[in-house]
Amino acid sequence: MTTETATFGGGCFWCIEAAMKELDGVESVTSGYAGGHVENPTYEQVCSGDTGHAEVVQVEYDTAVLGYEDLLKVFFTVHDPTQLNRQGPDVGTQYRSAIFTHDDDQQExxxxxxxxxxxxxxxxxxxxxxxxxxxxxYEAEAYHQDYYEKNPNDTYCTFHAQPKIEKVREKFASKP
Incomplete structure (x- = not known):
């Protein structure tokens, strides 16, 4: 098995994390922060909008099952890439649409x-x-990891994460 890593920011990391976990070939998804200028930022610092970071997810995936292009298709399905510095109710540069590439191939x-x-x-x-x-x-605090799985009845998750999960299940191969 060959595992590669992809990093995406598309609004709240809880939603993108939950959607990506639905895919066959995804080994793990970690919520975190990227693209800023402060070392080891906290959630509170990132939410202030002053660190320059975006909320992101880092996806470890099996390349024998899933390609980078497949992840791009899902990413562009579960968020609105035309909204500048916002997704749904979340507003600020920390919620921007961003792809943080790991090599020249991903960039291209x-x-x-x-x-x-x-x-x-x-x-x-x-x-x-x-x-x-x-x-x-930077990996986000422990309480942000697997947030949807731990809090499926959270109002934010019900209104924002659940529709993204359903879209992935409908349009892409999902885990049983």
Whole structure:
């Protein structure tokens, strides 16, 4: 088994984490922070919008089962890449749409994928998703990990994570 890592920011990490965990081939998903200028930021610091970080998920996946392009398809299905610095009720640069690449191949694939979506006019508005090399990933606090699994009846999860999970189950192969 060959495992690779992908890092995505598309609003609240609880929602993206829960959606990605539905996919066959995903070994683990870790919520965290990337793209900022403060070392070892806390959730409170990131929420202030002053650290420059985005809430992200880091996805470890088996390349024999799932390709990077598959993850891109899911990512662009479960969030709105045309919203600048927001997703749903979450507003601020920490909720921006971003892909943090781990190598040149991911950078090229992500940029080509976005260009293809734009060429197809897949969205009514322009895609604002940032694509940049990952410098540092900081794992979020323990209470953020597996948040949806631990809190499925949380109102935020019911209204925001659950529809993303259902969309993944409907459109992509899901775990039994």
């Amino acid at each position: 694939l992500a940029e080509a994928f976005i260009a293809e979506l734009e060429a197809e006019n897949a969205y009514d508005d322009d895609i604002v998703t940032e694509v940049e090399p990952l410098e540092t990933f």
